[in-house]
Amino acid sequence: MNTDPRPTLIAAARQFYQMGWMIGTAGNLSARMPDGNFWITASGRPKNQLITDDFVLMTLDTCRSEAYLAPQQSHTQKRPSAETSIHAAIYSLFPDAQACYHVHSIENNLVSRLIMGDTLPLPPLEMLKGLGVWEENPQVAIPIFANHLEVSRIADEICTRFKTKMPQVPVLLIRDHGVTVWASSLEGVSNYLEIAEYIFRYMVAVK
Ligand SMILES: CSCCC(=O)C(=O)COP(=O)(O)O
Numbered sequence: 065m066n067t068d069p070r071p072t073l074i075a076a077a078r079q080f081y082q083m084g085w086m087i088g089t090a091g092n093l094s095a096r097m098p099d100g101n102f103w104i105t106a107s108g109r110p111k112n113q114l115i116t117d118d119f120v121l122m123t124l125d126t127c128r129s130e131a132y133l134a135p136q137q138s139h140t141q142k143r144p145s146a147e148t149s150i151h152a153a154i155y156s157l158f159p160d161a162q163a164c165y166h167v168h169s170i171e172n173n174l175v176s177r178l179i180m181g182d183t184l185p186l187p188p189l190e191m192l193k194g195l196g197v198w199e200e201n202p203q204v205a206i207p208i209f210a211n212h213l214e215v216s217r218i219a220d221e222i223c224t225r226f227k228t229k230m231p232q233v234p235v236l237l238i239r240d241h242g243v244t245v246w247a248s249s250l251e252g253v254s255n256y257l258e259i260a261e262y263i264f265r266y267m268v269a270v271k
Pocket residue numbers: 088089090091092105106107108109144145146147166
C-alpha cells in the first residue's frame with residue numbers, strides 16, 4: 065500500500081455510516097503503510113464527515129499493552145482512537161494485515177449475545193467463501209471477547225488467545241460492542257466486513 069490510504073478510509077467510513085454501522089462517532093478504521101506505521105482514525109470524530117486531518121499516524125512496536133503505541137504527532141491535540149491497541153494487536157499478530165476495520169452494528173451486537181461462550185458458530189453459508197473458506201458444509205466459528213472498559217485488556221486477551229489458537233477467518237467480535245475485521249488490502253477489508261455483516265443479518269433473521 066504505497067499511496068495515502070486516508071481518502072479510502074474516509075469514503076469507507078461514510079459508506080458504513082450510511083449502513084448504520086458507524087453511527088455518530090462509533091467505530092474506527094486503520095491502514096498500514098509500507099514502513100509498518102499505520103494511519104488510524106482520531107478518537108471521537110463523526111464518522112460521516114471525516115477529513116484527512118482526522119487521522120493519527122501510529123508506530124507499531126510489539127504486541128503488548130498500551131506501551132506498544134507511540135503517537136507520532138504528540139504535539140497536536142488529536143488523540144488516536146481509544147481502540148488503537150486492538151488495531152496494533154492485529155497488525156502485530158498478522159504481518160500480512162494491511163487494514164483493520166471496527167464497526168458497531170445492531171446485528172453484530174445481537175449475535176454477540178446468541179451464545180455466552182467465547183466462540184460463535186457461523187451458519188454454513190455460501191458467503192463464507194468470501195471470507196476464504198472453500199469447504200463443503202463449512203464448520204466455522206469466530207472468537208468473541210469480553211468488552212472491558214480498559215481497552216488494552218481486550219487487546220491483551222486477543223494477543224494471548226490468538227498466539228495459541230489462530231482464528232479460522234479474519235473476524236472477531238467484542239460482546240455488546242462490535243466487530244473487527246482485517247485483510248491484506250483496503251478492498252479486501254471492506255469485502256470481509258460486508259460479508260461478516262451479511263452473515264450476522266442472516267443469523268438475526270433466522271433467530
Ligand atoms: C460511541 S462509540 C464508543 C467508543 C467506541 O467503541 C468506538 O468504536 C469509537 O471510539 P474512537 O475512540 O475510535 O472514536
